[in-house]
Amino acid sequence: MNSSLSDSPSTPNKLTTQTKEAVLITGASSGIGLALALQYVEKGCHVFACGRNEQKLNSIKGATPLVFDINDKDQIRQAALQLSTSLEQNDLSLTMVILNAGSCEYINNPVHFDGALFERVIQTNVVSMGYCLEHFLPLVGANGRVGLMSSSATYLPFPKAEAYGASKAAVNYLASSLRIDLKAYGIGVSVICPGFVKTPLTDKNDFAMPMQISADKAASEIIYGMNKGQSEIHFPKRFTYLLKCIACLPKAFVSRMLTPNADKA
Template identity: 35%
Template sequence: MPLFAPLNRPIRDWQGLRVWIVGASSGIGAALARALAARGAWVAVSARSREALAAVAADCGAAAVAEPLDVTVADDFTRVRDALLARWGRLDLVVLNAGTYRPLRAWALTPQAIRETLQTNLFGAMDGVAALAPMFSAQGGGAIALVGSVAGYGGLPKAAVYGPSKAALINFAETLYLDLAPHGVSVFLVNPGFVATPLTAQNDFHMPALLTPEQAADAIVAGFGRGAFEIHFPKRFTGVLKLLSLLPRRLYFPLIRKVTGL
């Protein structure tokens, strides 16, 4: 493969592509569903909230499908997968976007908070892939997108569980690429910076380079069009965090404390 060739098959023509977005009742997932439907994709949206899903599906046009799903229930993935295959015959792209966030310092950790975050952010994504990878391999094509976070690049204050869950997701996506790319299956890793969603509304600190969900959706669509493995944005913010993660810990820790004030 040439050094600068796309790692994935670029997705530029969305007309008639069958896309399933998990975690689409609000925020990035809902905005991405609307953006892809506007480009001609057939969109299925999943999350726990039936009413919110119905509203998003209505925005996406008559071809859109709302399929409620709880990512903490592993069997829900196979149930909805089979329902969509029965309706459409195949899937072209699945975006695993469901996630939760609770600002936590080390002294505020509880077993319940740890397990709730990992169950949604990590185990839910892994259960989704377990239901999808054999199907895509059998098809000989398709794409899986995992939505992580720049919080997975390195340790950050108030991310005692969220950060590790996203760091593990980044590693998982890299491993998936090694396994699935030879079978013709694209694997995309989406690492957003701060995006204005109900989850980030919990933050009581300044969020640099804050984007709207619609801006995030546009960045993701552009990344799909490039065939990029990692889609990270906004680069003026994510680039800084990438550089910080390369520093020796002796420099990284004081810089993070200075930048965050925590």
């Protein structure tokens, strides 16, 4: 096990000349995670590509697949053991962990609120992140960085997004708090807030998605932000700054603006 996160915040990670940087990405079998995995491989990093779909992970040339369900803590623990062995055997330093895996489901009937849906989304997008942090963080070297996938949906209250938005808002708080506590260990934390990105997740949406970008472009933005050590990586800027500006307006005005068919009410 990499000792840098053990008990001493100040022990620097000593790399040998052969030590190669490794990146772990959850949700690497599809969409943004897949684009991230491909770009990191191209940059010469050792990529641990995580997901449930083994076939898709195996097809990422040059990456090491780690097959596990983020909603199964025993599987996460097993994956961390596998990871630890692989890091040691291959003289790798885990410099980045990007917890990107997630799902999106909408609350279609607010009166008959679907509690099970709410639980599923919170479990996949937030609770699982806690277990991934528990098992993967001790393997991250000093000067490492953790990226937590949130969404620009957290800037405003969008209709039907009670579960998804709440899960990502929780990720924002988790990231802010973790950033403070990990500082002493030399580990940075970035929260990632994309606008609309074309992936299988958004292909299911039946509403307009302004300023949507490709998964490739999203991955480039994330890699840039992670390298620069940005606390909040948000993109595309024209879209995210617009949302941030609207969020500064009076709440009643914003609420009316975002209420479906408000003009007809």
